[in-house]
Amino acid sequence: MPPKQKITKQMVLEAGYDIAKRNGMENVNSRNIAKVLSCSTQPIFSCFSTMEDLKKNVFDFVFKKFIAGGIEYVNSKKSLDFLGLSIQWYLELLRNEPHLYNLIFCSKGFGIQTPDDFISRYTSNEKILSKMQTYYELSLDECKDILLRSYALMHGIGTLIFFNDFKISNEEIVDIVKRTVAEMVLSSQNKKEAGS
Numbered sequence: 096m097p098p099k100q101k102i103t104k105q106m107v108l109e110a111g112y113d114i115a116k117r118n119g120m121e122n123v124n125s126r127n128i129a130k131v132l133s134c135s136t137q138p139i140f141s142c143f144s145t146m147e148d149l150k151k152n153v154f155d156f157v158f159k160k161f162i163a164g165g166i167e168y169v170n171s172k173k174s175l176d177f178l179g180l181s182i183q184w185y186l187e188l189l190r191n192e193p194h195l196y197n198l199i200f201c202s203k204g205f206g207i208q209t210p211d212d213f214i215s216r217y218t219s220n221e222k223i224l225s226k227m228q229t230y231y232e233l234s235l236d237e238c239k240d241i242l243l244r245s246y247a248l249m250h251g252i253g254t255l256i257f258f259n260d261f262k263i264s265n266e267e268i269v270d271i272v273k274r275t276v277a278e279m280v281l282s283s284q285n286k287k288e289a290g291s
Contacts, residue, residue: 102138104152111153112160119194120202123153154198161188161199166219177226182249182272186265189253196257200250210243237283245276 110131111123124146125136132138143149168187169180189196214220220242227238249272255261 100134102132102134102142104142106132107139107142107149108153108156111149112157115153115157115198116192116195120150120154120198123150125149154202157195157198161195162217162219177223178245178273178276179269181223182269183265185249185253186268189256190265193257196253200253201257210239213243213246214239231280231284233280233283233287237287241276241279241283244279245272248272248275 107128110128113131114123114127125139128139128149129136139149143152165181165184168184169177172180188199214224223242224235224238227233227241228235231238231241233241249268252261252263252268252271256263
């Protein structure tokens with residue numbers, strides 16, 4: 096008889112991710128993970144003490160995979176258009192992975208309560224802000240304001256699509272967000288020139 100496979104924390108997280116991706120986070124539980132791993136629930140609870148702990152860790156794992164996937168997506172393209180690529184990545188998740196989009200952007204697990212939470216939540220935001228400062232020649236605070244407002248616009252459009260089946264193409268969304276960002280940048284630059 097072959098030795099039993101040791102169930103690791105990583106295996107549990109991967110199984111939880113697959114369930115969340117296919118069926119939604121509400122279906123992530125020890126029983127469903129045990130089915131995926133062909134084991135009892137005991138090894139799962141030896142990795143995570145409670146269901147709450149399991150779900151929190153699966154959420155964090157999903158979120159880290161999302162961030163890593165976004166960075167990989169942007170880096171894989173041969174373009175300096177970081178704004179357009181970031182919007183495309185968001186839209187691909189929205190349109191192709193509705194359960195993950197719902198989990199990451201529409202659940203309480205998202206954990207964003209203030210503008211500073213939004214900026215600090217994503218490690219990728221630091222890179223975006225640095226590029227914005229260099230490209231637009233604006234201060235960090237001005238870039239944070241533009242990033243936050245452009246995210247609010249993008250997320251507003253995203254939730255219209257997700258919850259209301261709003262009909263709009265990716266190209267139209269990219270155009271709307273890019274034009275709005277250009278207007279915000281111009282406004283900030285004009286204020287800076289008027290103040291000097």
